[in-house]
Amino acid sequence: ETGVTQSPTHLIKTRGQQVTLRCSSQSGHNTVSWYQQALGQGPQFIFQYYREEENGRGNFPPRFSGLQFPNYSSELNVNALELDDSALYLCASSFGRGDTEAFFGQGTRLTVV
Amino acid sequence: DQQVKQNSPSLSVQEGRISILNCDYTNSMFDYFLWYKKYPAEGPTFLISISSIKDKNEDGRFTVFLNKSAKHLSLHIVPSQPGDSAVYFCAATISGNTGKLIFGQGTTLQVKP
Numbered sequence: 049e050t051g052v053t054q055s056p057t058h059l060i061k062t063r064g065q066q067v068t069l070r071c072s073s074q075s076g077h078n079t080v081s082w083y084q085q086a087l088g089q090g091p092q093f094i095f096q097y098y099r100e101e102e103n104g105r106g107n108f109p110p111r112f113s114g115l116q117f118p119n120y121s122s123e124l125n126v127n128a129l130e131l132d133d134s135a136l137y138l139c140a141s142s143f144g145r146g147d148t149e150a151f152f153g154q155g156t157r158l159t160v161v
Numbered sequence: 162d163q164q165v166k167q168n169s170p171s172l173s174v175q176e177g178r179i180s181i182l183n184c185d186y187t188n189s190m191f192d193y194f195l196w197y198k199k200y201p202a203e204g205p206t207f208l209i210s211i212s213s214i215k216d217k218n219e220d221g222r223f224t225v226f227l228n229k230s231a232k233h234l235s236l237h238i239v240p241s242q243p244g245d246s247a248v249y250f251c252a253a254t255i256s257g258n259t260g261k262l263i264f265g266q267g268t269t270l271q272v273k274p
Contacts, residue, residue, distance in 0.1 A: 096260045152205045
């Protein structure tokens with residue numbers, strides 16, 4: 049059984065640039081959730097995708113957007129990067145509308161300079 | 162507005178003793194609570210959960226207690242082991258959607274040999 053994998057593991061971008069982060073969900077899972085974890089804080093919910101449609105969004109601006117593909121993998125896109133976007137971005141996959149345990153990937157560390 | 166709070170940033174205990182990690186919440190709509198453990202450079206790993214209809218759930222060395230009237234939950238680890246040293250996050254959700262979690266800030270547990 050393949051776990052949740054995220055790519056890349058580390059990334060450095062310049063303020064104003066755009067970034068795309070990727071997540072492959074665990075085999076058999078059709079729901080993907082994205083979180084942002086700033087240094088010293090707990091993960092903060094960005095949005096969730098269930099069967100290719102957005103199924104809820106946290107308090108993040110529209111420049112944070114996402115996609116889920118037919119194979120249930122997902123992308124997180126962030127436009128017009130700001131210094132405060134520097135964080136660990138975590139992806140979690142589960143089955144259904146989240147009524148099963150969610151499994152997290154190892155995260156992508158994004159640094160904006 | 163921090164809906165889930167872990168007021169102790171760190172905790173240090175001796176190997177073999179009990180570790181008690183605490184968590185408070187403000188939203189009475191939360192109906193499912195989880196604890197996650199996180200090692201550096203890894204994603205959070207699910208430990209144990211509890212539904213709001215219960216007041217205790219036990220799994221091996223880990224027990225979670227829920228006091229709904231006080232909006233408080235705690236994680237007990239007995240006996241504590243050096244391998245338990247990690248950051249512990251309390252999380253809550255509504256309608257059991259484990260993909261839309263509200264996390265606390267985390268407590269760093271150090272278990273000394």
